[in-house]
Amino acid sequence: MESCIDFLECLETDMVLNILKCMDDPADLLRASIVSRGWRDFVVANKLSKILCVGRFPQLANVVDVAEFNCKKTVSTDVGSSSSSEREILSSDHKAFASLLHTLTKLIPSPTECIKEAFSASSTDNYPDESVVHTLDPRDRFARRASYWSSKGQKDPSVPETLIYKLKSDFCVITEIDIQPFEAFFQMGYPIYSANSVRFRFGHPKSINEVENFESLEGPADDKFIWTYTSPKFPMVQENRLQHFKFPEPVLCMGGFLLVELLGRVQRQEMDGLFYICIAHVKVLGQPLSPAFNVEVVEPSGKFVLKYFPELLPQTLLSASKDREQEAAPTHLVASEEMLWGHVGLLEYLVGGGLEEDDDDEAGGWDEENEMDQFIL
Structure with missing residues (x-):
């Protein structure tokens, strides 16, 4: 020694x-x-x-x-x-x-579903029949009706849409997000209303009170949050399947909110000639860090x-x-x-x-x- x-x-x-x-x-x-x-x-x-x-x-x-x-x-x-x-x-x-x-x-090795509830959508075509809450159900049909969210139609295919979700914990580690575009089985030709690409942001409310008093699911709420992480863009294909977008490295969500940016429109509706984005299901894979850990924002x-x-x-x-x-x-x-x-x-x-x-x-x-x-x- x-x-x-x-x-x-x-x-x-x-x-x-x-x-x-x-x-x-x-x-x-x-x-x-x-x-x-x-x-x-x-x-x-x-x-x-x-x-x-x-x-x-x-x-x-x-x-x-x-x-x-x-x-x-x-x-x-x-x-x-x-x-x-x-x-x-x-x-x-x-x-x-x-x-x-x-x-x-x-x-990290074995993630689970982390979404607690849908919070808002930047636009909704027919509320509540096409509300963002339908994206939480993995089925694209429920009780003999289509189950999906639809944006409002736009002449300009470059107009983006955003969906916001509250996660199960204010402090989560996220590894992957899965999205399934909606195939309109009730329209001629079975068009699929996917986005051209997708990007994700994690963050926290600017004011807890303002978010708690926000009750509308059909209006934009992006300005009520501070986004502390932004992912790279991921290309989305125009296919009726659950598409997997895995982060290069696991990401910590500090604040409990996810924003899904749907960038670019690829499908025009024959009835009115406008471009739409429709999503059947969104799934977030990761793990809440509670109850042992949590975070509090210092305003x-x-x-x-x-x-x-x-x-x-x-x-x-x-x-x-x-x-x-x-x-x-x-x-x-x-x-x-x-x-x-x-x-x-x-x-x-x-x-x-x-x-x-x-x-x-x-x-x-x-x-x-x-x-x-x-x-x-």
Whole structure:
């Protein structure tokens, strides 16, 4: 042990950060933080868990504060707070972002449906028979009637349309959006009223009160939101099938709203000579991050507070398991929970007795209870 060299003490801080930033597995971050107290202090002081989160999900750069909630206390990292020391603030940030990174890694591989309800459409031809709410039903026919949304007709095929949806959580990770254009089986030639291309935006309301009081599904509402993410354009084909638009990388929706931009019209209606866009179904694939995580918009800055509920983390992971394996036996869910807390048990062993304390720890004392509070896998 006397011949061992701690490169943390031999290299410049920038060099060490460049090395540790290469980690892409949250378990690696956890391992680094329990090598010794010095390593843990380095990881926490340099906000490495947030750096790794922002590297994978740039939207998190807009998080300016973290609020941690549990049955005993609430730790808020508001700037200028006199009730929390700098160490408590950094430790709370580290714990929240490390847990978020781990959770995102677990949730991404198996997404589920994330739309809660339709919010508005930029135009509707015959309301409510052709309302945007019909796009939530995967069937293009219901009770012997067509089920779809239709825009108003336009002479100019370049006029776009937008659909807005509220998601199941204000904080979601989204991997894919699927759209099925509508085939008018009741018109001669069975025309398909697709768009030429599609683009997606995620965001949050400018004012919660204004959105809560908005009741119309048939009018534009784009100006009531701030869109914090915009996808590339995806070409749409004029075919009656569910078309899959997968993001190059998973995207965080911070604020709980999705805007679907339908760009360009390709089908003219024979009856009136106008161009329409009609959609049979919209599906959003991803995973809500609640109840363990949520975000709150700080008005008017548009920045976010990340809310973290560590005691609810197992519920978030198990809820995702239930969504992915609805037909699986209950024992699978129990096994998932046991595995999760099995990692925490291993961590207790490593911090409590499996590691040799260095000289600094002997001099300063290792507060095991306080240190364990900083780790959540």
